[in-house]
Amino acid sequence: MVDPVILQKLKAMGVTLEYAKGGTFPQFAAAHMNERVLLLADRNTRRYAEGLALFDAQLCFIDEDEPVPDERVCARAVEGAKACDYVLAVGSGTLNDTAKHAALSTGKRSGVLATAPSMDGYASPVAAIMKGGFKVSEAARVPSDILVDPAILAHAPQQMIAAGAGDILGKYTCLTDWRLAQYHTGEAVREEAFSEMLAAVQKFAAAVDDIARREKSGVEKLTDALIIAGLAMAEAGNSRPASGAEHHISHYLEMWFVAQKKHVPLHGIKVGLGTLVSAYLYKALERDGVTFYGDAQTYLAARAIPSVQELRATLQRLGAPVKFSELGISRELFRETIANAHTVRPRYTVLTLLEELGLTGRYLPQLEEQFY
DSSP states (O other): OOOHHHHHHHHHTTOEEEEOBTTBOHHHHHHTTTSOEEEEEETTTHHHHHTOOOSSEEEEEEOSSSOOOSHHHHHHHHHHHHTOSEEEEEESHHHHHHHHHHHHHHTOEEEEEEOOSOOSOTTOSEEEEEETTEEEEEEOOOOSEEEEOHHHHHTSOHHHHHHHHHHHHHHHHHHHHHHHHHHHHOOOOOHHHHHHHHHHHHHHHHTHHHHHTTOHHHHHHHHHHHHHHHHHHHHHTSSTTTOSHHHHHHHHHHHHHHHTTOOOOOHHHHHHHHHHHHHHHHHHHHHTTOOOTTHHHHHHHHTTSOOHHHHHHHHHHTTOOOSGGGGTOOHHHHHHHHHHGGGSSSOOOHHHHHHHTTOHHHHHHHHHHHHO
C-alpha cells in the first residue's frame, strides 16, 4: 500500500485513495449516494463500470477498444457530464484524461477507478489530450477519488503492465533531465517531489520479479509508484518529476500514429523505448568526455540511471519491446523522432542539449544501431 505519509499528502490535496473491500468501494459509494455519477468506460472496462454498486449512475460508453482523447471523444464526455454531478473514469490513460477534461469543462469533480497499472496520470493535475492532431497537456483538477482494486490490476493485459513499468523506468531519465536543467540553465528543482519520485522508482525496481509474476504485492508497488508520480507533479506544479525527453519521444510518435490513423502503441511502451535512448545518451556523453556548463554535476546525477543493459533486461522481463522497429516504426521515422522530439515541449532535456551542442548527427547512428 502507499506510504502513510503519501496518503496524508493526497488527503491534504483533497484526494481520497480507496482500496477495494470485497470488490466494492463502500466509502466512495456512501460519499456519492446523493449524486448522479457519470461512468466513462470503453469496451475493455465496461464490465467494471457496470459492476459498481452506485445508487444513481449513467454510463457514457465509448464503443472502442482503445479510444483516443481527441475532440470527438472529449465532446461526448463533456455532454454526458453536463447532466451529472460527478465524472468517474473507469479505465486508465485515455479515459482518465478525458474524465478530467470533461470535469473541468463543466465545473464538476472527477475520479478514477484504475483498471490497469499502465500510466502515471491517476493523481496528476494535467490531462493529456489531442487537439488538432497535436498532443497537449491541459491543466486540470487532480481527481478527488482514486479507486484501486488489486485483483483487477493483477489481471490487466501484460502489455498494460509493461506500459506502466516503462512509464516508471522513465523517471530515472526525466529526473536526470531535471538535474540537467538545474545545472545547465538554472531551472529550479522541487527537492521533495524529486526525492519522493526517486524513492518510488527504487521500490518499483526492487519488485520487478514480483510484478512479472503478477503477485499482488508487486502490482501494488507499481501502482503506488504511478500514483506517487501524479502526486509529485502536483507538488512541483508541472510534469517535471515524471516527464522528460523519453516522454517527448513518446508524444512525437503518438502524434504521428494519430495523423496516419494507425493503431497507437501504449504510451508507457513508447516511454520505455525513449528511456533507453535517454539513458544511452547520458552514458555516452560522459564516456566521450563531452563538456558543457554544469557537466560534472549532471554526469554525477546521471549515474543514478541503471545501465542500458539493466533497463533493457527489465523491459524484456515484463514483456515490453526494446527496439523501435517492434512497433512498426520505419528507420526514417526513428531518425525524424530523435532529431525533432525536443521540439514537442519547451523543456530542457538531454535531447535539447544534444541539439544545442550540434551532436545529434554524431549520436544518431549509434542510437539507430542500438535501438532500431
